[in-house]
Amino acid sequence: MEKEYQVLFEPIKIGGVELKNRFCLAPMGPLGLADVEGGFNQRGIDYYTERAKGGTGLIITGVTFSDCKVETQSMPNCPNSTYNPVHFIRTSREMTERIHAYGSKVFLQMSAGFGRVTIPTNLGDFPPVAPSLIQHRWLNKTCRPLEVEEIKSIIKSFGDGAFNAKRAGFDGVQIHAVHEGYLLDQFAISMFNQRTDEYGGSLENRLRFAKEIVEEIKSCCGSQFPVSMRFSLKSMIKDWREGALPGEEFDEKGRDIDEGIEAARLLVKYGCDVLDVDVGTYDSWWWNHPPMYQKKGLYIPYAKMVKDVVDVPVACAGRMDDPDMALKAVKEGACDIVSLGRPLLADPHYVNKLRAGKADEIRPCISCQEGCMGRIQEYSAINCAVNPQAARERFTAYSPIVKAKKVLIIGGGVAGCEAARVLAIRGHKPEVFEQTLKLGGNLIPGGAPDFKEDDLRLAKWYSHQLKLLNVPVTFNTKITKEFALSKDYDTVIVATGSTPKVFSLGDxxxxxxxxxxxxxxxxxxxxxxxxxxxxxxxxxxxxxxxxxxxxxxxxxxxxxxxxxxxxxxxxxxxxxxxxxxxxxxxxxxxxxxxxxxxxxxxxxxxxxxxxxxxxxxxxxGYKSENSLYQQLQFDVPEIYLLGDAKNVANIMYAIWDAFEVANSI
Missing domain, CATH: 3.50.50.60 (FAD/NAD(P)-binding domain)
Known part of the structure; x- marks a missing residue:
């Protein structure tokens, strides 16, 4: 074990469940990981198992549902633990048993619903609900207030769903959530909750929905069955649909820190065994889903505030991929558990690599959110821009080869590097020629701003990977048609990138x-x-x-x-x-x-x-540089055009296309 980070690998208990280390897969929307009966499909089983195989101590699934009456969801969408209980238990059991084989624990995240923040493309066409007659986050509609009977129905579904989860082998559940402005959070925040019954008014009344859910789960599953709560200490709301920026002075319209601290105390009093802390709402959702423009470890100060007033473990996510920063947060008592969401999409073996002293082999997340939140938002599918295998593990497994081929790769941008990496892993013999002095292509200028530092880390990671795989790289060399045809290459990949568009303005x-x-x-x-x-x-x-x-x-x-x-x-x-x-x-x-x-x-x-x-x-904009491909395309039997040279796009499609082609050669 890497002694420097030993504290991060010490066991910790959540209720009666012991985790083997301090790392947790943060819950992220499992879109595309469910089947038509509300169970986990093979993609989901493989996806979560791979993160356990990679050493993560606690796996928390993305959001699942138990309610089948109030907020009905189109299927398949997210898993649902009460839609078809026998099927849910069967598919989940297959997953939890595989996760447990690696010594990891797994919690099912259970949602009370989305309310005013429903994303129509994901959750179907239905009248949005909320605590009160309030504005929807995305649609120009007024939400319908929940009836008390509907609240009670959702609460009961949590008990039933948690019981099914326990039968299925889950070690605990996480409640989704007094966090990010989802339905439970809408009840907890006075800006959204204008009720005058027992679920509105005082903070205790506004938290009653969450309290009764915790009590129902404990009643059905026993007091020792761990319950985690996803919890946002502060809302960061300036006004309806208007969030605050880091460092901006504003009047908080949602939950402020003082009320957040009191809410944290009450949630623990109600029976929560761990608080998973962040800040923000969908009105300020660059806090809950932090882009590269947010600093790393942005939740640490808020987690520390909660940790100081509760006697249960506190988990902290939010760009926590720097192991030195994570170590400091745990040592200084800001949190007990380090949650990694997107970093474990980018590299499911992050934890094992860190433990083995191979931190330089961890593939970095670049916080672009193209493959994760972007694809969830647009296509109801979770993936990763820099890891084409994320949530597609079985279908993108490295293909065996019959005979090793000698492959010329022209261009050392992300497409060329990814192609070389995959080819070398599979047993082929790629050679990379780059006309500059560095690998990475547009990652190099793109990574110049402080907030784009992870672009440079990705370029450095590719360089290190090619060295580990013994891929020959020749720099400062521009390949000609004559050179490409004069060597005995079986295959040629042209990844010559793009050039900036320019025009004259006079001076x-x-x-x-x-x-x-x-x-x-x-x-x-x-x-x-x-x-x-x-x-x-x-x-x-x-x-x-x-x-x-x-x-x-x-x-x-x-x-x-x-x-x-x-x-x-x-x-x-x-x-x-x-x-x-x-x-x-x-x-x-x-x-x-x-x-x-x-x-x-x-x-x-x-x-x-x-x-x-x-x-x-x-x-x-940029224009494709594919002139060499045009010269070679009819003279080389097996030739491919990749990256910006094929089509100017983002990093994700350059990497994905390169993986697809390189895995088929």
Missing amino acids: DAHVYTAADVLSGKKEPGESTVVIGGGLVGCETALWLAQNGKKVTIVEALGKILAVNAPLCHANSEMLERLIPYNNIKIITSAKATGYENGRLLINLNGETKELNCDSVILSV
Whole structure:
């Protein structure tokens, strides 16, 4: 064992259940992991088992349901422990037995419902419910208040579902949740709960729903059956559908810290055996689903506040992938359990690698949320941008080979690196040629801002992996058609990436690409105008503004992030708010027409305007560089085009396409 991190591998008890270490798979929506009868499908069983195999002490499933009457869900969607109890128990038992084989424990996360935060694409078309007549988070609808009989029905379903979970081999359950503004949290927050019956008014009344759920579970499963509560200490709500940014001064409209501390005390009094702490709601959901723009370990101070007032274990998630930070949090008493959500999507063997002293082999999460929250939001499927095998373990297992092939890979960006990695694991003989001095492609300039540090970690991880796999890498070499055809390669992969789009504005000596500025090749001066309000343009502008530059964004469309925005709205919504918060001026529906003598001319609504600036930064997209492929495509029997050279897209599709192709060669 790596002695430095030994504290993280000490056992801890939750009620009567002992965990072998301090690591927990944080619950994440299990979309795509259920079958039509509400059980776990093979994808789900394999997915959770792989994280146990990787050494995680406690597995907490994503959200499941027990209610079949009030908030009905389309099937298959999420597992449901009461929809078909016999089937649920059978499929779950197969999963829990496999998880237990690795010495891990597993809790079933059980939801009271979504209420005003239902995502219509995921949960079907039904009238949204809530504690009171309040505004829906996403839809322009008013929610229907729950009747007391419906509340009682949901409470009873928790007892029935937890009993089924215990029979199925689950070691405990987690209640979802006085957290993130889900239905139970809506009852707990006075902003949403305007009831005058026993479930409204005082804090004790607003927590009555949660209290009675805990009591029902304990009644059905016994006092020793552990119950965890997902709990948000503070809501971060400025107003309806308006969240606060880090460091922003605002009047809390939801649950503030003082009430949160009292709520934590009461929840433990009611019988909760562990509190899983974060902050935020769906009105400020970049807190609960933190993008790269949030600092790492953002929940640690809030977990410490809870830990100081309760006598049960406290779990803390929230970009906790830095083991040194996690170790410090446990040693200093901020939390007892380190929850890893997205980091265990990226690398299910994180815990075992850390334990074995191989932290440099852990594949980093880049907090892009493209494969996880983005795909849950859009396609009802949980995956991972940097790990194509996540939640597809059986279907993307490495394919055996009949004969090793010698493969030329032209380009050392993420697509080329992923292809080389997979080919080498399978037993082929890839060789990578990169025309620059580093692997990583657009990860290198993209990782320049402090908030994109994990892009550089991913590039470093690929470099280390190729060394471990003995993949030859030749730098500073541009491959020609003659070279590719003169060698005895069986297969050629062209992953030559893309180049920034540019156009002349006149005084082009002070017109730079975003990549040149990000990589430090060009200095933009004290004031600059970024042309293009897409993801790269906005992130470049944000980084420059945070470093004291005066920045203006000029966008031809009617709003920033209109194209190529992050798939996950938590990322795009936070970035949209960070731009004005950092005093970046935005001019939309405008086109740049010329630049000379430190003045940028723009056409705005048919009028010419002047902007004084030291430089202009072009961020108007990229174009595929596939000329070598065009030269080779009819002369090489087996040839593939990957990454931006095939189609300019995001990191996820470059990695996924490369994995798919490399696993089939």
